Amino acid sequence: MSTAISRAPAGTGLPRRRWGLLRERDFRLLWIGETTSGFGSSLTSVALPLVAVTTLGASTLEVALLAAAAWIPWVIIGLPAGAWIDRLPRRPVMLACDAASLLLFLSVPAAAWAGALTIGQLLAVALLAGTCKVFFQTAYQVYLPAVVAPADLPEGNARLQGAESAVQVAGPGAAGVIAQVLGAVTGLLADAATFLVSALCLLGIRTREAPPARERRATTLRREIGEGLRFVARDPYLRVLTVFGAASNLGLMGYQAILVVFLVRDVGLTPGVAGGLMAAMSLGGVAGAAGAAHLCRRFGSARAMIACEMLGAPFGLLIPLANPGGGLALAVAGGFVVVAGVVAGNVIKASFRQTYTPRRLMGRVSVSMQFVNYGTIPLGALLGGALGGAIGTRASMWIIMAGLALTGLILLAGPLKRRRDLPSSPAPDSSPASPSVPAAGASASAPDAPSLP
Template sequence: MNATVTAPAGPGAVRARRGGLLRDRDFRLLWIGETTSGFGSTLTSVALPLVAISTLHASTLVVALLTAATWLPWMIIGLPAGAWVDRLPRRPVMLVCDAASLLLFVSVPAAAWWGVLTIGQLLAVALLAGTAKVFFQTAYQVYLPAVVRDADLPEGNAKLQGGESAAQVVGPGVGGLIAQVFGAVTGLLADAVTFLVSGLCLLAMRTREAPPAPPENRTTLRREIGEGMRFVARDPYLRVLTVFGAVSNLTLVGYQAILIVFLVREVGLGAGVVGGLIAATSLGGVIGAAGATRLVRRLGSARALLACEMIGAPFALLIPLTTPGAGLAFMVVGSLAVVAGVVTGNVIKSSFRQTYCPRHLMGRVSVSMQFVNYGTIPLGALLGGALGASIGIRPTMWIMTAGVALSGLVLLAGPLRRRRDFPASPEGHAQGRTAPMMLR
């Protein structure tokens, strides 16, 4: 599919051309819903480990298992989820996922108030909420091109990533404050409310996507899954991005799974300070989303991605140097640079995939990549937790952040090092056509 093909232009498309996508009603609703949901997810990223640490006195390995359980569904049902999403209308799938997540996160404070909360329930909630996220995220990535024109996908991805990053600035601080004043379980109740907001925004949207392929045009589920996997495996760009994502996520999550344990038990910080510190470092995501367009204009999409990973990632080596007082600056500076690079890279990669892949394969291609990318996340969490329990938390932080610093070298094994921009379509490799990654 050529990246210059656009969706049918309607009133929303005209408003988007005149004043940016936030003037488009449906995109604005999607942005509000996803930013609110992202805010809730950042509350949970702080609240869930704190519930395990402070309420249930969990070990380092158990805290890491919570992260692993959240991402394990990508390994279990990721591939069939992509084929199912390609067969189903995406907005109803997203609504069901929002409703399920709301109920799951309400169950934790309810169990805590009744005095029956256990580690087993926390693990079950993390696993089931992660399952809902598999379907929601796959459907969401396929649904976005139905809401905006192809040419506006980079802007849409940048705004959605920027909103999520802004929520991450506020969320951890609020999560830490809620945990300190009201108790960590209350933060999970706040997350449940954000799924309600997300669902209401989806219900209010007027965009109607094209119907999925009729049943008579479908093959078996196994064949559809194989089609998506083969497309990724044979494409030199998608293949290297998939391997890079797997290596990067393994090391990123390896240290992030024990980061709160590191800050609480090794550095000696309280819940409120931990939340504020993570909020401060999340500003890197806002910076990355805001600067993605400018960086692509200056360097080109392929070179911009390489710059993010080769320059930003090595700053991760500052994080294990964190100590109380002035030494907290190592955490802030290191995490700011890493997060900025990750978010900028995500904007570039998402926009490329959404314009580059044939529309009828998008769900399966996305989930095939995510199956490998996200499949290493629970492995990274388990590795971080196991090493932290056996050799110590700070040595483990050094090992994992060194892996983050070196992960960008994977990108040099593919064709990106020879190009300024990503190609516009699979057929455009030889002709040298490039995807329009420029925003207004």
């Protein structure tokens, strides 16, 4: 775990300092690095398909394949990555991923300026960068509790998710402006630079995590992977959240994979306007992250999560109404509410998973859930691309958004509907973990104050 972290202990009644965790040097560095990197990733989510559409004349299916390629690594290496992360020190893994991603995104402008850029290279960059993200994100989720005290995990997750949502507002708009003025390829240079900032911030963190337990290295990788899968499959809360996440991500990526094509080709927007509209939709994430804590305190964490997920998604049916007139406002409003619900739900779920899961299983449990959750993302992207090519992007939007609106019903299939708050630890007989291993942290049901996906 971390070295001594100076703050008012949970439950003492002492007032928290102004700005909370942002006054903590190590968390502030982690927050700055992740916020900067998130801004770059937000740029890329728009710049990469814009490069494909405007520079290479890619088809709707090819643009969807780009989105799928970034997530396929979760299906291929997601499970062993979780076991490896539980064996390795996390910060060196994260630094290696930053360095590799920096080089990958620099290769696109270099190839474009040399006149050698192809769809094949964009697919390769998306695939390899996605591989780096598997290791980075898994390590990051396990690393956060080493920097932040257990009682402060809800605040830490809320601040990180809030910053991520804020840069998702700025990123698409910036990508659109850069594409309009300098060309879409130039936007990828900014993304490459953000990985350098992230690496420098990681190097500046002083807290050192405890080394992984040596005795675990005597077990086989297959056994460790199986332990994480069994924990998720047998736990009634994690199991329902995993199934819901898989269904929800299928719809979310289905519409996101064709959104740029829809706005540019069907609605007739310029890249700059399309980026601005996507930025306005992303403002919902800021509202969702900021309001998650209040909703948990007012209604309870379990009820707040169900409400956010079930009530937000149906507003996505406003997005296919987009047109150059008043329909743009309806589309923005619909996207705003969808994103707000997703981010608020993710804030609550992330804090719950980090406090509920035994520390020794955290990497494997996180990646077991993500293996299923993120495994449907490439399928969603391919579904969106195939439907868009067959029946058009607007009709595809209607179908995908109707399906997304129904996914929240999955949350009513488990014990969540009977609870006000999420539990702080598993029942002794509900998991294969040793009963002597405590849950990592305090309850997420009463946070001081999110996963998309």
